[in-house]
Structure formats: C-alpha cells, structure tokens
Amino acid sequence: MLNLDSICLGVLYSGSKTGYEIHKIINKDLKHFQTASYGALYPALGKLEAKALITSKSKNVQNQQQSLPKKKYTITENGRAK
Numbered sequence: 001m002l003n004l005d006s007i008c009l010g011v012l013y014s015g016s017k018t019g020y021e022i023h024k025i026i027n028k029d030l031k032h033f034q035t036a037s038y039g040a041l042y043p044a045l046g047k048l049e050a051k052a053l054i055t056s057k058s059k060n061v062q063n064q065q066q067s068l069p070k071k072k073y074t075i076t077e078n079g080r081a082k
Contacts, residue, residue, distance in 0.1 A: 008073075019070075
C-alpha cells in the first residue's frame with residue numbers, strides 16, 4: 001500500500017485542488033492502490049502543509065454562508081522536489 005502523503009503530493013503535482021477533489025481522485029481513479037477517508041486525508045494534508053510541502057488558500061463559497069470556507073491546496077517547490 002502506498003503512503004497517503006505521497007499520493008496527495010502526486011495528485012497535487014498536476015495542479016491545485018480542494019480536499020474534496022483530492023478525495024474523489026484517490027477513491028475513484030487510484031482506488032486499486034489506496035483509498036482514503038476524509039478522517040485520514042485532512043490530517044495528511046495538514047502534515048504536508050506543516051512540512052511546507054503544500055500550501056492552502058481558503059475561499060468562501062457565496063451560497064454556503066454557514067459552512068467553513070473551502071481550501072485549495074497547491075504543491076510547493078519543496079513538495080515537487082520530494
């Protein structure tokens with residue numbers, strides 16, 4: 001089984017994505033190698049961000065005033081070199 005951190009970096013290598021988009025790619029396109037629950041994905045993304053391998057930007061969704069803002073994750077140069 002592959003490391004979830006490495007899979008997240010690989011998914012983000014092609015461009016910025018939200019956590020939902022990353023989850024969808026892992027559980028649909030990469031399901032033969034790894035699956036990930038949201039409970040495993042977001043801590044992995046947080047760990048990658050703490051190591052400065054990815055960054056995130058929050059954006060508010062106009063139709064969802066009471067929900068949390070969505071985060072868009074982007075791989076950094078350090079993450080690309082990893």
